[in-house]
Structure formats: structure tokens, C-alpha cells
Amino acid sequence: MVPLLTPCLSRGATHEGGHIIPASTRVLVNAWAICRDLTSWEAPAEFKPERFLGSGVDVKGHDFELLPSGSGRWMCPDLLLRLRMVQVILVNVLHRFAWRHPDEVASEELSMEKFGLTMPRMVPLEAVAEPLLRDHLYSGP
Ligand code: HEM
Numbered sequence: 001m002v003p004l005l006t007p008c009l010s011r012g013a014t015h016e017g018g019h020i021i022p023a024s025t026r027v028l029v030n031a032w033a034i035c036r037d038l039t040s041w042e043a044p045a046e047f048k049p050e051r052f053l054g055s056g057v058d059v060k061g062h063d064f065e066l067l068p069s070g071s072g073r074w075m076c077p078d079l080l081l082r083l084r085m086v087q088v089i090l091v092n093v094l095h096r097f098a099w100r101h102p103d104e105v106a107s108e109e110l111s112m113e114k115f116g117l118t119m120p121r122m123v124p125l126e127a128v129a130e131p132l133l134r135d136h137l138y139s140g141p
Pocket of ligand 1: 005067068071073074075076077082
């Protein structure tokens, strides 16, 4: 995740969410804080992908409560490719391997993030992959 979107400069005076933004103001949108806002999300810090089932909220920049790739003219041009790649990679690794963590680890420890330009994990994720298919299906062409 990228916590702060690309800095913008207001061309004219405007107001947003009760705040006055004078002309020529440098504005940083805090996407991290937006997607943890309790007025939009229930238990935002919990990993609950099912919250999106039937919600109509997506990541393509139309829903301002969730902006992992920004929005509008300056949003990330890689978004659509990335959405496809995530599906292809995830389906492949889940189909071919059973995954588990090597040790007993509390789930809170697993989800901790480190702040920066991007937000890497606090503790690197270790995972053990056990093949689910027959051996010859893992060899190259
Ligand atoms: C997980 C991977 C990625 C994430 C989370 C991500 C996220 C973002 C975000 C949040 C922005 C700022 C959008 C805004 O300010 O409204 C951005 C901009 C941008 N991203 Fe990505 N990005 C990713 C991967 C990539 C890749 C692989 C490329 C290139 C191949 C790329 C190219 C760009 C470019 C060129 C911009 C600037 C767009 C502009 O200002 O016109 N991104 N990205």
C-alpha cells in the first residue's frame, strides 16, 4: 500500500469536507487513513476480505473510502494489469500448494505494517508451501 497519494497543488481556492483549501496549496491525500476511517468501515484494521462481497465498493478510484491506487487523472496506470496479475498468481499458488506458517504466530503480529513511502510488513512473511499435485506437473515445459 502507498499511504500518501501523489502530492497535488490546488489551482484555485476551494473547500472539501469542511476544510478551506486556499489557491496554490500543496495537498497530500492520506489513503491509509481514509481506508481506516471508522465512519466508512467496520473494524477497518481486521483482515476481512468478505466485507467487499456485495458491497459495491471497489479499488478503481470511484469509491473515495478506498483509494489504494489513487483516483482520477493521476491514478496508478498499472491498476488494471495488477488486478489481473493478482488473480492469475493467487489462483496458481493456491491451486498448486497448501500454505502454512512454519511457527505459531499471533495474527496481530502477522498484520503489522511499517510506515514509509510504501508500507512493507513489520515482520517478513514466512510460509511453507506443500505441493498438492503430482510431481510431473511442477516441472517446466
Ligand atoms: C502494488 C503495486 C502498486 C501500487 C499499490 C501502486 C499505487 C500507486 C498510487 C497510490 C499512485 C498515486 C495515485 C494518485 O496520486 O492518485 C500511483 C501512481 C503511479 N503508478 Fe503505481 N502502484 C503500483 C504499481 C505500479 C507499477 C508496476 C507501475 C509501472 C509499471 C506503476 C506506475 C505508476 C505511475 C507512472 C504513477 C503516476 C501516475 C501519474 O501521476 O500520472 N505503478 N501508483
